[in-house]
Amino acid sequence: MGSDFYTTYILPYAAIIIKICRAYTNSQQDFEDYYQEVCLQIWRSKDNFNQASQWSTWIYRLSLNVCLTYLKKKDNQSFASDSLPDEAIDDSQAFSDDAINQLYSAIKKLSELxxxxxxLYLEERPYQEIADIIGTNRNNIGVRIKRIKHRLNQLLKIESDT
Known part of the structure; x- marks a missing residue:
């Protein structure tokens, strides 16, 4: 992958990729693997970008697909493997801000969708863009976000009580 491509088409969206990869990983090593795989897939798939949506929307969709695919592969491997899984690094060890760690810990307890x-909501994406990425309608996103916020509040309250 050329450094020009990385600097122009990936680096400006690194925060997006990092957030998505972080939400689907439990260790620094997995995070780095996911991030690297997302960047590689962006480079491999760049010619498939049809400009029907914004580049950032395409990056989100591709990042989510890569992470979900990796997650499913990892789940399948863990069931098929007789060896013990690698010990996960606690979020507090992998990332420094406690409030952010608690939020990501709660987010990881949500369903993949x-x-x-x-x-996407935390990234302040418009409901219509979230709907396009997820493959649903705009109204559904508003209801879903309200339910997710309520669930996160419950999870964060439980964590703070322990």
Whole structure:
């Protein structure tokens, strides 16, 4: 991958990729693997970008697909493997801000789809763009976000009580 491509088409969207990868990983090593795979897939798939949506929307969609695919592969491997899984690094060890760590810990307890929706919401994406990425309608996103916020509040309250 050329450094020009990385600098122009990936680096400006690194925060998006990092947030999505972080929400679907439990260790620094997995995070780095996911991030690298997303960047590689962006480069491999760049010619498939049809400009029907914004580049950032395409990056979100591709990042989510890569992470979900990786997650499913990892789940399948863990069931098929006789060896013990690698020990996960606690979020507090992998990332420094406690409040952010608590939020990501709660987000990881959501379903895969709800994780994707809340990450897009936190990135301040318009409901229509979230709907396009997720493959649903705009009204559904508003209702889903309200339910996710309520669930996150419950999860964060439980974590703070322990």
């Amino acid at each position: 709800d994780r994707a929706v809340i990450l």
